[in-house]
Amino acid sequence: EGKDNKWISDFQMPVIKNIKIRKHDVARRPAFTLQEYMIFVRKLRSWIVTVTTPEKDRWRWKTELYDKRMLYYYVLFLVNTGIRTGSETIGLEWRDIEYEDGHVFINVLNGKRGGGTCIAMPIVKKSLESWREISNHTKPEDKVFGELHDQKGVSEKFKKLLTRMLTDLDLLFGREGTKRTFYSFRHTYISFRLQYGNVDILNLAKNCRTSVAKIESNYGHIIMRDVARNLTSRKKARPKRKNGNISNLKNG
Secondary structure, three states: OOOOOOOOOHHHOOOOOOOOOOOOOOOOOOOOOHHHHHHHHHHHHHHHOOOOOOOOOHHHHHHHHHHHHHHHHHHHHHHOOOOOOOOOOOOOEHHHEEEEOOEEEEEEOOOOOOOEEEEEOOOHHHHHHHHHHHOOOOOOOOEOOHHHEOOOOEOHHHHHHHHHHHHHOOOOEOOOOOEOOOOHHHHHHHHHHHHHOOOOHHHHHHHOOOOHHHHHHHOHHHHHHHHHHHHHOOOOOOOOEEOOEEOOOOOO
16 A cells, blocks of 8 residues: 555565464364263273173184273273373383372383373272283283284274274264374373362473473363362451451351
């Protein structure tokens, strides 16, 4: 407009290059709600209930039952630790798990951000012990979920098993249309800790081997609910005092 009205000449016109605007992924992580998770876990439990072994295809039946049990305990492990599926679980050995004073410490040797220590929810101790009782690999140097992985991460067999189960329960896709995977259980752990754990974001970020900025970016909708509660909460009225003593508000 300035050039058209001859307010400025051609050489005075600033040169503005095309600016490439990066499109950030603002979609929420495909975690489970508490209700969805309970539905899923109940279904998993029903899968692993021991029933009479069929006479035909007995080997195949036992293999499938073993795989389902492994899937069940793997899901419990992920959602109670926040550990990254694949990269942080593929090399996990029994000797990497330590129990001390009611706490469960997991030494993560490999991962997206290197190693670190994960403090798991105490309930994971019971599920790990239950899995070790039926696992084919129980030595200290054995992989905890070795048979569930291949060289790249979680094997296609178990990915398909999870997809089939989520599809049967109509839980394969989250509310915003994002497909749920094994990684969704890490997001569920973080979401539950923010919603129900009253946990400090910095400590949560350290425990998940990620950054505060990443948590604020991906889980801001949950954090803002907590902020809203803090902003709108009201202090309880202090009782009146008579002669230095707190009076009975009903009778006083």
